[in-house]
Amino acid sequence: MLSRKVCLVMEFEQSSKAEELTDLLLLECDQLKENMPCDFSGIALQKYGEMDVVWPYVSGNRNEKYKYITVRYGKGIAGKVISSGSSMTIASFPNDIIGKSTEYPIMLAEKIISAYACPLIWKGVPKGALLIGFRDPHTFNQDNYQKVKQTAEKVESLLASYYFGN
Amino acid sequence: MELREMNHASTYIIQSQEEEIKRIALELHEGISQNLYSVSTGLEFIQSGIEHPDLQAYTKELSEIVNRTIKEVRLLSVELYPSTLMTLGLSSALKSYIKLFTSTFGVKINVESSGEEQKISESKGLAVFRSCQEALINIAKYADTSEANLSFKWEENLLEIVIDDIGIGFNVQEAIDNNLFKGIAAMKQRMTTAGGNCYLSSSIGKGTKVTIVLPTEIGGM
Numbered sequence A: 001m002l003s004r005k006v007c008l009v010m011e012f013e014q015s016s017k018a019e020e021l022t023d024l025l026l027l028e029c030d031q032l033k034e035n036m037p038c039d040f041s042g043i044a045l046q047k048y049g050e051m052d053v054v055w056p057y058v059s060g061n062r063n064e065k066y067k068y069i070t071v072r073y074g075k076g077i078a079g080k081v082i083s084s085g086s087s088m089t090i091a092s093f094p095n096d097i098i099g100k101s102t103e104y105p106i107m108l109a110e111k112i113i114s115a116y117a118c119p120l121i122w123k124g125v126p127k128g129a130l131l132i133g134f135r136d137p138h139t140f141n142q143d144n145y146q147k148v149k150q151t152a153e154k155v156e157s158l159l160a161s162y163y164f165g166n
Numbered sequence B: 001m002e003l004r005e006m007n008h009a010s011t012y013i014i015q016s017q018e019e020e021i022k023r024i025a026l027e028l029h030e031g032i033s034q035n036l037y038s039v040s041t042g043l044e045f046i047q048s049g050i051e052h053p054d055l056q057a058y059t060k061e062l063s064e065i066v067n068r069t070i071k072e073v074r075l076l077s078v079e080l081y082p083s084t085l086m087t088l089g090l091s092s093a094l095k096s097y098i099k100l101f102t103s104t105f106g107v108k109i110n111v112e113s114s115g116e117e118q119k120i121s122e123s124k125g126l127a128v129f130r131s132c133q134e135a136l137i138n139i140a141k142y143a144d145t146s147e148a149n150l151s152f153k154w155e156e157n158l159l160e161i162v163i164d165d166i167g168i169g170f171n172v173q174e175a176i177d178n179n180l181f182k183g184i185a186a187m188k189q190r191m192t193t194a195g196g197n198c199y200l201s202s203s204i205g206k207g208t209k210v211t212i213v214l215p216t217e218i219g220g221m
């Protein structure tokens, strides 16, 4: 058995590792938002061992609603990107969407008009989505897609620690 | 058509629509869910008898898909029709809807309750439930606020529910003039049909308040 002291040290290391991971992923969100530039960026991820999707890391948020939002697999922009494994664009919310506006809670909560999201792959399976959003109508160009793709790759390389750290 | 006939017609439309929705919800819950459950149990049984590892992995995957579908069907059924309305009562049904609402939209609802819950008929309970749903969804869609309040006041012969937010508010007359008032109009129609009423007031920058009242005396059931 491990001594109490060793356990405490391990716990401390684990929590500081989790903090470090949070810092890294938030930094990716911040940088993506600044480089684009866009109004909002966020990472949606499936909870470990579950189908439900949450928004653990965002930047440019106008309130704290994202913390409470849980998206069902296949619902909303994140759910659809994860279940289909392909990226998705919304040009002018709520005008050009499939289904009802209430199926897109992050768009409602953050007042996003134009959004683009691409899948985040872990072990060959889509596990999350990286999203950029604009609060005014925006036409996406190749440069936008390229920047999201680059950040997505960096985020993907950190997903192992997300799923094992939890 | 006379106004009275029009009201009869819309009452009939609301009722038959509700009946149809309930039928689909029960069909999903009792028919389809039960069959899927049998498939799931069968797959688990087959899986335990298979030696071929690839086939076993494949059966496991199928089994997971079926279980996920069972969950989806249950959620869809509850979304369509709150079956707890009659078993647990209006307060519980609304409170569990509010939990789902918060985890969907991230908007917190502070619930307050006073007085003792009275028994109300299914059709009246459903009218109140649907009206609250409409008011809450409007908050998520338009109010631009992270919090709102819902209070139940149970009196001897009357239920009063107030849903208010300190959100952006809106110009009620302008919304009526621009024909943008359909959800709220339907809510009012539903409540008057149930023998109650529904009032809305809003002012820009201050927020919106929806009041739902329903007489609950036995004679009115």
Ligand SMILES: Nc1ncnc2c1ncn2[C@@H]1O[C@H](COP(=O)(O)OP(=O)(O)O)[C@@H](O)[C@H]1O
Residues within 6 Å of the ligand: B138, B139, B142, B143, B144, B165, B167, B168, B169, B170, B175, B180, B181, B182, B183, B184, B185, B208
């Ligand atoms: N809680 C609220 N806060 C701000 N605006 C609201 C609220 N509820 C309703 N509204 C406004 O009233 C209009 C009409 O609402 P409603 O009749 O429910 O129609 P719908 O929800 O289909 O748009 C909405 O378009 C919105 O502008």
Ligand SMILES: [Mg+2]
Residues within 6 Å of the ligand: B134, B137, B138, B183, B184
């Ligand atoms: Mg509405």
